[in-house]
Amino acid sequence: MARLEKPLSLDVAGGELAVTIDEAAPGVRGILRRLPWTPFLIIVVLVFVALFAPLLAPHSPTAQSLPDKLMPPAWQEGGSTRYLLGTDLLGRDVLSRLFYGARISLTVAAAALLAGGGIGLGLGIVSGYLGGRVDSLLMRMVDATLTFPTILIALLLAVSLGQGLRTMVIAIAVILWARFARIVRGEVLSVKTRDFVALARVHGCSPVRIMAVHILPNVMNTFMVLLSLHIGFVILVEAALSFLGAGIPPPTPSWGQMVADGRGHIASAWWLSFLPGAAILLVVLAFNLFGDWLRDWLDPRLRQQV
Amino acid sequence: MSRPAERVVLEVKDLHAHLYTRWGVVRAVDGVSLTLHEGETLGLVGESGCGKTMTALSVLRLLPQPAGQIVGGQIILDGEDLVTKSEREMEQVRGRKIAMILQDPQTSLDPVFSIGNQIVEALRVHRRAEGRRELWRRAGEALRRVKVAAPEERLRDYPHQMSGGMKQRVVGAIAVAGEPRVLIADEPTTALDVTIQLQYLELLKEIQARTRLAMLFITHDFGIVARMCDRVAVMYAGRIVEHGPLRTLFRAPRHPYTQALMAAVPRLNAVDRLTAIDGQPPALHRLPAGCRFAPRCRYVDARCHLEYPAVVPVGPGHEAACWRVEPSPSPSR
Amino acid sequence: MLEGRAIAVAEPLIRAEDVQMHFPVTRGVLLARTTGHVKAVDGISFTIGRQEALGLVGESGCGKTTTARLVLRLQRPTAGRILLDGRDIHGLDGAELREYRTKVQAVFQDPWSSLNPRRRIRDTIVEALVVNRRMSPAQERDRVAQVLEQVGLPADAATRYPHEFSGGQRQRIALASALASYPELIVLDEPVSALDVSIRAQIMNLLKDLQAQHKLSYLLIAHNLATVRYIAHQTAVMYLGQIVEHATTEALFQNPMHPYTKALFAAALPADPDARHEEIILSGEVPSPIDPPSGCHFHPRCPFAMEQCSRVEPVLKPVASGHRVACHLY
Numbered sequence: 001m002a003r004l005e006k007p008l009s010l011d012v013a014g015g016e017l018a019v020t021i022d023e024a025a026p027g028v029r030g031i032l033r034r035l036p037w038t039p040f041l042i043i044v045v046l047v048f049v050a051l052f053a054p055l056l057a058p059h060s061p062t063a064q065s066l067p068d069k070l071m072p073p074a075w076q077e078g079g080s081t082r083y084l085l086g087t088d089l090l091g092r093d094v095l096s097r098l099f100y101g102a103r104i105s106l107t108v109a110a111a112a113l114l115a116g117g118g119i120g121l122g123l124g125i126v127s128g129y130l131g132g133r134v135d136s137l138l139m140r141m142v143d144a145t146l147t148f149p150t151i152l153i154a155l156l157l158a159v160s161l162g163q164g165l166r167t168m169v170i171a172i173a174v175i176l177w178a179r180f181a182r183i184v185r186g187e188v189l190s191v192k193t194r195d196f197v198a199l200a201r202v203h204g205c206s207p208v209r210i211m212a213v214h215i216l217p218n219v220m221n222t223f224m225v226l227l228s229l230h231i232g233f234v235i236l237v238e239a240a241l242s243f244l245g246a247g248i249p250p251p252t253p254s255w256g257q258m259v260a261d262g263r264g265h266i267a268s269a270w271w272l273s274f275l276p277g278a279a280i281l282l283v284v285l286a287f288n289l290f291g292d293w294l295r296d297w298l299d300p301r302l303r304q305q306v
Numbered sequence: 307m308s309r310p311a312e313r314v315v316l317e318v319k320d321l322h323a324h325l326y327t328r329w330g331v332v333r334a335v336d337g338v339s340l341t342l343h344e345g346e347t348l349g350l351v352g353e354s355g356c357g358k359t360m361t362a363l364s365v366l367r368l369l370p371q372p373a374g375q376i377v378g379g380q381i382i383l384d385g386e387d388l389v390t391k392s393e394r395e396m397e398q399v400r401g402r403k404i405a406m407i408l409q410d411p412q413t414s415l416d417p418v419f420s421i422g423n424q425i426v427e428a429l430r431v432h433r434r435a436e437g438r439r440e441l442w443r444r445a446g447e448a449l450r451r452v453k454v455a456a457p458e459e460r461l462r463d464y465p466h467q468m469s470g471g472m473k474q475r476v477v478g479a480i481a482v483a484g485e486p487r488v489l490i491a492d493e494p495t496t497a498l499d500v501t502i503q504l505q506y507l508e509l510l511k512e513i514q515a516r517t518r519l520a521m522l523f524i525t526h527d528f529g530i531v532a533r534m535c536d537r538v539a540v541m542y543a544g545r546i547v548e549h550g551p552l553r554t555l556f557r558a559p560r561h562p563y564t565q566a567l568m569a570a571v572p573r574l575n576a577v578d579r580l581t582a583i584d585g586q587p588p589a590l591h592r593l594p595a596g597c598r599f600a601p602r603c604r605y606v607d608a609r610c611h612l613e614y615p616a617v618v619p620v621g622p623g624h625e626a627a628c629w630r631v632e633p634s635p636s637p638s639r
Numbered sequence: 640m641l642e643g644r645a646i647a648v649a650e651p652l653i654r655a656e657d658v659q660m661h662f663p664v665t666r667g668v669l670l671a672r673t674t675g676h677v678k679a680v681d682g683i684s685f686t687i688g689r690q691e692a693l694g695l696v697g698e699s700g701c702g703k704t705t706t707a708r709l710v711l712r713l714q715r716p717t718a719g720r721i722l723l724d725g726r727d728i729h730g731l732d733g734a735e736l737r738e739y740r741t742k743v744q745a746v747f748q749d750p751w752s753s754l755n756p757r758r759r760i761r762d763t764i765v766e767a768l769v770v771n772r773r774m775s776p777a778q779e780r781d782r783v784a785q786v787l788e789q790v791g792l793p794a795d796a797a798t799r800y801p802h803e804f805s806g807g808q809r810q811r812i813a814l815a816s817a818l819a820s821y822p823e824l825i826v827l828d829e830p831v832s833a834l835d836v837s838i839r840a841q842i843m844n845l846l847k848d849l850q851a852q853h854k855l856s857y858l859l860i861a862h863n864l865a866t867v868r869y870i871a872h873q874t875a876v877m878y879l880g881q882i883v884e885h886a887t888t889e890a891l892f893q894n895p896m897h898p899y900t901k902a903l904f905a906a907a908l909p910a911d912p913d914a915r916h917e918e919i920i921l922s923g924e925v926p927s928p929i930d931p932p933s934g935c936h937f938h939p940r941c942p943f944a945m946e947q948c949s950r951v952e953p954v955l956k957p958v959a960s961g962h963r964v965a966c967h968l969y
Binding site: 194195196198199200201202203204205209213214217218220 | 711713741744752756771820
């Protein structure tokens with residue numbers, strides 16, 4: 001929920017003017033009316049599908065049926081209603097694999113965001129609040145991390161730690177923490193100049209208490225927005241790594257893997273690469289739009305920051 | 307010091323401006339009428355959020371977009387209605403006919419251009435034909451007129467190299483560079499220190515005496531009003547509740563809000579208990595029916611809650627909107 | 640022995656002794672070197688007695704806010720001491736420090752910035768108690784209800800959030816939070832200057848009442864003379880880090896002596912179009928505290944400057960009973 005901390009101020013011709021409005025933001029109805037419905041629905045469907053994949057999928061995602069291999073989607077000539085979106089080279093159901101692939105994407109996104117985002121949040125707060133040498137050191141580490149190409153780090157880690165879900169999460173978290181830390185730190189720098197932080201010191205709060213009680217809740221908005229804006233990014237990285245063969249090892253279905261597998265047959269069996277590709281596009285777009293909306297809703301001041 | 311003989315420069319008639327926000331419709335300006343004569347200063351006084359800045363912005367058609375709209379009334383400048391003008395036409399009005407000085411000099415100046423460039427830009431409005439060198443010379447003159455020491459050298463300075471008082475002088479120089487007829491000063495000294503404030507007020511008076519500017523001076527400080535203004539309009543919750551000549555308003559305020567406001571000002575020479583006004587102004591998107599001051603008014607009666615009182619003349623050039631005031635037959639207008 | 644006791648009794652609540660706060664000005668990033676000092680506070684001494692209010696007046700950059708931060712222990716002075724009940728506040732630790740944290744509280748200027756928007760009012764109010772003392776939830780609740788009543792807010796304010804309140808109400812909450820730990824001194828840094836006229840009077844009256852009811856001492860930082868006049872018993876005028884005049888408020892307002900004080904009075908415009916009023920319009924602006932003028936810091940702007948003013952720094956000396964001025968004219 002957005003809270004109005006200052007009188008609504010609007011920037012006009014370089015000057016600020018304030019209209020005092022002493023009321024909280026509108027209630028549930030207001031939020032519902034302004035929800036970005038299309039992206040929101042896509043996300044709901046995705047989560048639903050990922051949660052209930054075993055119930056929804058018509059086939060096992062790994063069950064091969066060579067006689068049925070390379071069947072086109074049901075609406076094309078040669079297609080069958082048994083395989084709504086067709087089958088792949090080994091005769092596995094593309095629809096079921098997409099459903100299970102959504103699980104992988106979301107699991108990786110959730111785990112990596114929690115790990116990387118959480119670490120970034122913590123270090124960003126410490127860095128911003130304490131300042132001085134701690135800050136210099138942490139920010140140089142952030143710079144170093146950010147100068148590495150994302151995919152390169154992930155590939156290096158995948159090679160050295162071995163393929164698998166855990167590696168993937170660690171690799172993405174390593175990339176994420178720096179982005180989070182830098183932006184959270186910036187927000188902390190502005191929060192800590194507010195008078196309530198000085199008053200907390202007057203009251204005798206310890207630095208730990210100030211960071212936990214006074215700073216953390218006031219950067220949560222920023223954090224939530226960062227999370228939502230990075231879901232799409234994580235899904236993309238996961239897909240890219242899988243595409244490059246450094247992701248989740250087969251036969252576990254993953255969207256990136258599916259695109260990679262189908263790319264040799266793009267002329268004869270377009271659905272193999274196109275459908276998972278479209279899924280990635282749709283989901284990433286939906287999360288980004290949702291993140292944009294959340295950002296504007298929670299705090300219009302952030303518009304230029306991320 | 308009413309000057310009936312002076313020409314009317316600006317006349318605002320029953321102006322209504324709304325802001326359409328998340329919280330609902332904010333009736334920021336709700337039927338404001340005022341007149342501004344050549345060479346006079348009209349003080350627009352009120353508390354924050356009463357709509358005084360919105361009134362000023364409406365006159366310049368600079369309401370925050372897309373939230374702000376003028377929904378009724380007329381703004382007549384030299385016989386032309388500004389409300390009906392196109393954005394293009396308004397650009398010819400701003401800076402040339404009406405200029406504005408805002409509260410914070412920090413945000414009024416562009417940090418990436420030198421002072422000289424910004425003044426030249428403003429001068430160009432009136433002197434398209436003149437060359438760069440000539441304009442630069444005039445910019446130096448403009449700075450000298452606002453009493454900036456060593457003006458030729460300061461022209462090359464950037465805003466961050468100047469103190470707040472100096473910057474506000476530059477803002478003043480830019481405002482009058484286009485030789486406007488009307489100057490709107492919105493709390494121009496609030497960000498300045500007191501000794502600097504006094505210098506600045508004197509400067510504005512000098513400029514006015516020289517150019518016969520009509521000035522709309524927005525403030526909440528009765529000390530500044532007493533020093534600067536010829537007439538005063540008191541605003542509360544989007545409307546002008548009382549308006550009259552300076553001395554009349556200070557000596558014999560008629561509206562209970564004006565009276566209470568004056569009594570609430572702490573004095574230097576007395577330590578009597580201050581008479582505070584209880585409660586706070588209503589939110590402009592949830593105005594009470596009837597008189598908006600009624601919930602805080604000590605003389606309130608049943609009628610006040612039902613109907614907004616009409617503006618009635620109570621003396622020469624003196625009007626108030628309150629059920630308690632007896633209209634006096636207005637003598638010579 | 641008798642003498643010793645007399646001194647102990649006369650010891651004021653706060654005694655500042657030749658306090659100095661010089662901030663180094665550095666150049667360069669890698670090998671930063673100090674190129675000068677901002678002399679924010681440059682050797683000031685004052686006392687605040689019990690139940691007494693001291694007003695510090697001056698323009699921006701005169702050091703009054705730095706002084707407040709020093710008394711609040713938000714900064715450590717580069718020289719001099721500040722004593723609370725005879726103990727140097729910057730040497731306190733453990734239980735004594737916790738004691739100090741409850742005894743000295745603050746209210747700041749901007750009520751939009753001084754309340755944590757993410758915390759309920761009751762949590763903000765009891766913070767100093769929670770951090771420094773052991774209290775049961777029931778005791779906390781009672782104390783919150785008590786102070787809310789004392790500042791004139793309804794009891795149900797406790798469970799609400801700051802955004803539900805207006806500026807004036809927020810300043811009341813800030814006061815409640817300062818009062819909660821039974822303080823002896825409240826540092827008020829421009830407590831009413833962000834408020835509208837009608838609300839300002841409410842808060843000023845409240846400040847006065849609270850002081851009498853709870854036997855509080857105030858250190859009031861303000862640029863508005865009328866505010867100081869209304870609340871402070873003693874007034875000190877600061878210019879460029881130094882106190883230039885110090886007297887009882889009554890004496891100072893009756894007879895301001897230092898030319899700078901006079902100029903401040905002249906600049907305070909009376910809300911009366913016909914008020915008779917001395918005209919001193921100072922030329923120039925306040926010089927930089929990095930390199931203040933020689934001699935008397937005020938001499939470049941002073942209409943009465945004499946030859947010696949640029950050479951000899953005047954000391955604060957008594958010119959009448961309880962009235963001290965740092966000026967060569969006296």
